[in-house]
Amino acid sequence: MHFARTSTRSVAAGSVVAALALVLQGSALTAGASPAEGGQTSRALTFDVLFSPFDYTDLGQPGPSSADVIVFHDTLQQAGASVGDEVGSCTLVGADGLGSCTGVIRLGVRGTIAFAFVNAPPPHKVLAVTGGSGQFRAVRGDGTLDEKGDGTGTLVLRILR
Numbered sequence: 001m002h003f004a005r006t007s008t009r010s011v012a013a014g015s016v017v018a019a020l021a022l023v024l025q026g027s028a029l030t031a032g033a034s035p036a037e038g039g040q041t042s043r044a045l046t047f048d049v050l051f052s053p054f055d056y057t058d059l060g061q062p063g064p065s066s067a068d069v070i071v072f073h074d075t076l077q078q079a080g081a082s083v084g085d086e087v088g089s090c091t092l093v094g095a096d097g098l099g100s101c102t103g104v105i106r107l108g109v110r111g112t113i114a115f116a117f118v119n120a121p122p123p124h125k126v127l128a129v130t131g132g133s134g135q136f137r138a139v140r141g142d143g144t145l146d147e148k149g150d151g152t153g154t155l156v157l158r159i160l161r
Helices: 006-013
Strands: 041-050 055-057 069-078 081-092 099-106 112-119 124-132 140-147 152-160
Touching (some): 041 081, 069 099, 081 112, 124 152
Antiparallel strands (some): 041 152, 055 069, 069 081, 112 124
């Protein structure tokens, strides 16, 4: 096992979210609740993401290739204060950084939100919200992760309850 070179990290970094990290101390979620289909409530949660260095494990052919794994742990902020983190992993399916990623957002005592996305080189990622715990039990929805190219990004989740 060996770690990827800087160029490999650059290709994969965009996919790491997510989305996008979080050890929370409470959160003032940016939320706009509105009625949704079937009487459910929809809410948008917006976070500033501080991407941490991720770990790359070269399991396939040397260099980025199918079966390689990336793990990440990023910090989520609102108004400059840490409100949580996200952890996850991506399994590469190609040398171009294409991969399948899953992760969990921790928002302190409020609970967790699980997500999945396809990692691809563009800085815009589309996420599927697949569930949660605590206040986010049984949520569903989608979201976006936009990387700014400077180690930061914006994560927006649109959840239904």
